[in-house]
Amino acid sequence: MNIGDKVRLLHGNEEGVITKISGSKVEIEIEDGFRIPALKNEVVVISASERILFGEKEAEIPVISEKQQAVSSKDSGVFLSYIPLNDQAHAVYISNNSSKSYLVVVSEVFGSNSQTIVADTLLPSKSHKITEKNIRDFEEWPNLMVQLITINKKIEKTEPIVSKTYKFKASAFFKSKGVAPVLNKTGYVFNVTEQAKPLDIQSLNQELQTIQPKAAPSFPRPPKEVDLHIEKLTKDYDLMSNSEMLKLQLEVFEKNLNYAIAGGMDEISFIHGIGNGVLRKEIHRYLSQLPNIKYFKDTQKSPFGYGATLVRIS
CATH class of the missing domain: 2.30.30 (SH3 type barrels.)
Structure with a gap:
């Protein structure tokens, strides 16, 4: 995974x-x-x-020969490509699959600051390696800004300056798999020069009238007090070892805690009993490592004695 x-x-x-x-x-x-x-x-x-x-066919990745790399109307433009070097590292390229030359500037953006990592001329059918990124750090990748100025070597129509800033969402990034033009390698590919289609307001309104609102994702909402006594979780506890019982209790604890967090609950209590204290210790150890827990503590003596833990969710 x-x-x-x-x-x-x-x-x-x-x-x-x-x-x-x-x-x-x-x-x-x-x-x-x-x-x-x-x-x-x-x-x-x-x-x-x-x-x-089940009918959802995986996108087929065409194999492109060198002769087929000639510029076509479909794949013409400047492309940003993330090419896997292994299961983690990806090389980032900017490639020009058009008949135009460009002045290209690529910068990493940090709030109101930026660092230029490429500033060069990008000739037709050429590419530049920009940097390398580790997919493990996907969430920490800075915004990537790409700016293009068309070089007209004769009197031609002045094209607008292209400026795009990329901050990828995982669901969009990993769906963009394809063959990178010029490089002829499989990776995650984005057309920098692709123009957004003009918005047809009338068609959009008609479409919206026919679409039923999509239900928001729902999660099971756990009770405010979850009893982790083994006899409450399974009828076969007499056939289980101590480690198997502890594993089941911790799984139920983690599952209900996650549902409480996802459901926006402010607090939840887990009744673990006094016993030898192993379950309580494991629960407290787990809670101490979570950033979205405001605090946790043993509950008041009534009604659970000191055999329960109250968790306050931030």
Whole structure:
């Protein structure tokens, strides 16, 4: 399971792309850029064979020979390409698949500041390597600004300056797989010179009238008090070892905590009992590592004694 994998929640209908992995947890970006936390054991990677079996064919990547690299109307332009070097590192290129020459400036943007990493002339059918990026740090990639000025070597129509800034969402980035023009390599490809289509307001209004509102993603809302006593979780506890019982209790704890966070709950209590204190210690250790927990503490003596933990969610 890696960043960029398309996955499905086992206990829901949501599908999305993994954007972050942290220990036993992952963050998934579903449609419209909405992100949800989940446990690794609650998601499954959607394989290519499954997509084909259920009718969603994986995009076919054409193999292009050198003779076929001539400029065509479909693939003409300047392209930004992320070409995998291995399962993590990607080389970033700017490629000119047109008959024009350009002055190109590529900068990494940090708020109101920027750092220019390429400033050069980009000739037809040529490419420049800009930098390398690690897919593991996808969330920390700075915005990338690409600026192009057309070089007219004779009297021609003055083309507007192209300036685009890219801040990728995982769901869009990993869907852009294709063959990079000029480079003739498979990667994630973006047409910098592609013009946005003019907005047809009348057609858009007609389309909106026929579309039913899409239901917002919903998550099971756990009770405010979750009882982790093993007899409450399974009828077969007498057949389980101590480690198996502890594993089940922690899985139920993590699942309900994630649902509480995703559902916007302010607080939740976990009843773990006193016993030998192992479950309480594991719960407190886990909570101490989470950034979105305001605080946690043993609850008041009544009604749970000191066998429960109150979690305040930030």
